[in-house]
Structures are given as C-alpha cells and as structure tokens.
Amino acid sequence: MPELVKKCPECGGINLFWNRERGEVICKDCGLVIEDKMVDFSQEWREFDSDDGAKKRRSGAPMTYTQYDQGLGTEVGQKADLFRLGGKERNKFFRLRKWQYRISTAIERNLKLALAELKRVSSYLKLPKSVEEESARIYTLAVQRGLVRGRSMESVVAGALYAACRRHEVPRTLDELSEASGIEKKEIGRTYRFVTRELGITILPSNPSDYIARFASALKLSAETQSRSIEILEKAQKAELTSGRGPTGIAAAALYVAALMHGEKRTQREVADVAGVTEVTIRNRYKELLYELKLDKEIKKGKKKKRVKK
DNA sequence: AAGACGAAAGTGGTTGA
C-alpha cells in the first residue's frame, strides 16, 4: 500500500485531497500534486502454471481483467473424472483436454506476458487502477480478435493504455507512454488508432484542461494560476481556438499566460518541456490567446510592463 | 547571456479526388 501523506511537503498544509480516480493527492492550499507517482506494490498471488494452478484457485476472487483469465478458470474435467469413463470416452477426454490446452496456452501465455508488461508501464506512470483495468480489458479483446498479429505485444499494450487513459480523462501524452514503454511514439499512435477502430471504441477528443493539473504541478505553479489557466481554456474553447489543435499545446500556452498574469513567470522553454511541445507552438497558441481574448492588460498587472502589438 | 520572437523549411498524419 502506498504510504499516506499527511502533510504537504511544499506548504505544510494538512488540507489534502486524495483523488483516487486520478491517482493523485492534491494539496488544497497550494495546489501541489504530491503523489501522482504512487507505485502499486501489491503482489501477484495467482499461480499461472497449468498444473498446480487448481490448488491455488479459490472462490470469491475478484473478477478482473488484469488477471489473464479474468479470475475465472475453465478446465476440461479433473483427473478424478477419469475413473468414471470408458475407453472411448477417455480418448475423447484426452483429445478435448489437449485441444483446450493448445488454444488456451497460446492466448494465455501471451496475456500473461502482456499483462505483466502492462502493470509495469502502468505503475511507472502511476495510472489509477481503473485505467489499468480498462486497458487490460482492451488488450484482452484485442488478443481475442487477433489484432496483435503482426504487431509487437508491447506496442499493443502501450496503445491499450493510451486509449484507456483517454477514456478515463486522465490523458498521458504519447511521449510519456513512449518513455515508459520504450515503444516509439508513432508506433503507439498507430496501434492505438488501429485497435480502437477495430474494437469500435469511441474516443472523445482529449480536453486540454485534463493536462493542467499535472503540468502546473510539474512547474510548481500556484493553485490560483492553475484555476486561472482553466478559465482561459474555457474562454479559448468558446472562441473556437481549440479545435484541430494539439491539446497539450493549448494547455501549455494557457498555463504560460496564467503564470505571467500572476507574476509566476516561467520561460517558454520550461513550459514547453513539461508539456512535450516546442516553444514555437506555445508562442503560436499564446499569440492567438492574446489576440482573441484580449488578455494584454491582465498580463501587465502580473508583469511590470509588457507591450504587445497585434 | 538568456529569453522571446518570427521566418523558413521539413515531418508525419489526415483528407479528398
């Protein structure tokens, strides 16, 4: 179990809020995201190997997709049954059993490896349990449909995780997934698109504000700046500035502007690195924000002087 | 000297014929 944080290491406040869904502990006083990197140390208690698996199987186990057989085992008969069968029946029994063993081992061996990998990456990125579950479900479906053929197992795992993150509105960038899984960014994107299309999973376009909390905390920005940037994002969305653009770039620009307003200046480079975009992109979004939303004056409040021409 | 700004050329993905 993760050790529970009692006090905010930043401001000493005790007003902490644990957002389980997002796997974050947030200090309500200063906005710091304290534990967004909690690692799941819980152990795998299931025995995967075929034969003595039955011994450890127990009733009442939670049904979960992060276990290769969803926690439910199916076997063609038990040894004891053999004594009740005649020769012909006995042959049939062996045939069935062998057959069942073959298909199940191919898929199950794959799932066993894949889910281990999935857990590894998920824990590295500190993804909440619900997302891990979802991605395991997606992966399981993908295997059953034979979508992994021709693709590396790892890339499908990464794609499933990416899709699950999006669905749960806790998006991670492709860069982050790439770093955690060691799979190339474009490869993840490709399998992600392929898998979601084949499985008919609907993906709502990710919302820039979903990134704000994480970026803001990485930049150590105040809670006011954070909520300010959310406001900016809302206005930007009304002004049609967000469609067609990369959500991370917009989030980064909003954060950059909000930081200027509150006198918590961060360089474009700092913001760009955290958000995984370039300074140029921030500048472009930033220009649009200034022009469309007329934010010049408010920035001057935060900064001494700042002339902006359009 | 570092940061901000902008122009130009290149990349990968989407779309429409």
Next chain:
DNA sequence: TCAACAACTTTCGTCTT
C-alpha cells in the same frame, strides 16, 4: 493511391531584457 493541406517541429537569425 496520390497530392494537397494543416498542425507541429527544427533550425536559425534578430531583437529585448
């Protein structure tokens, strides 16, 4: 399947603080 296109990146020169 190919070409046009938009968003974003890379690179680089110039201006500002």
